[in-house]
Amino acid sequence: MIEATCHCGAVHITLETAPAEVTDCNCSICRRYGALWAYDSPRRVQVTPPEGATDIYVRGERLIEFHRCKTCGCVTHWTAVDTSIDRMGVNVRLMPPEVLAAARVKHLDGADTWTERYDS
Numbered sequence: 001m002i003e004a005t006c007h008c009g010a011v012h013i014t015l016e017t018a019p020a021e022v023t024d025c026n027c028s029i030c031r032r033y034g035a036l037w038a039y040d041s042p043r044r045v046q047v048t049p050p051e052g053a054t055d056i057y058v059r060g061e062r063l064i065e066f067h068r069c070k071t072c073g074c075v076t077h078w079t080a081v082d083t084s085i086d087r088m089g090v091n092v093r094l095m096p097p098e099v100l101a102a103a104r105v106k107h108l109d110g111a112d113t114w115t116e117r118y119d120s
């Protein structure tokens, strides 16, 4: 079990396993948030509390809801607007630093080509 928590502790997110890979995306929203994403099925991720503790930002295409803690402002996770999509993102920056240190970072060119690359 791996926990991600916002700074004030209002939002807890629990993953079953530590992410082996995290995504560093340079799209217009991710580069501003400075988030690193671990993707998983919403069925395997527990968000506590699930409602009310976060504000939501839905960007232009209205595909994804970005959640941030109402109290401390940390960007915690995103979920698909279409709930049949079996994928969500959790901000690895909210996990213990050693979890990020152990993960491989994938650079996603979400701003342009949607190609991926690794540092090495």
Ligand SMILES: [Zn+2]
Residues within 6 Å of the ligand: 006, 007, 008, 009, 010, 011, 069, 070, 071, 072, 073, 074
């Ligand atoms: Zn908070």
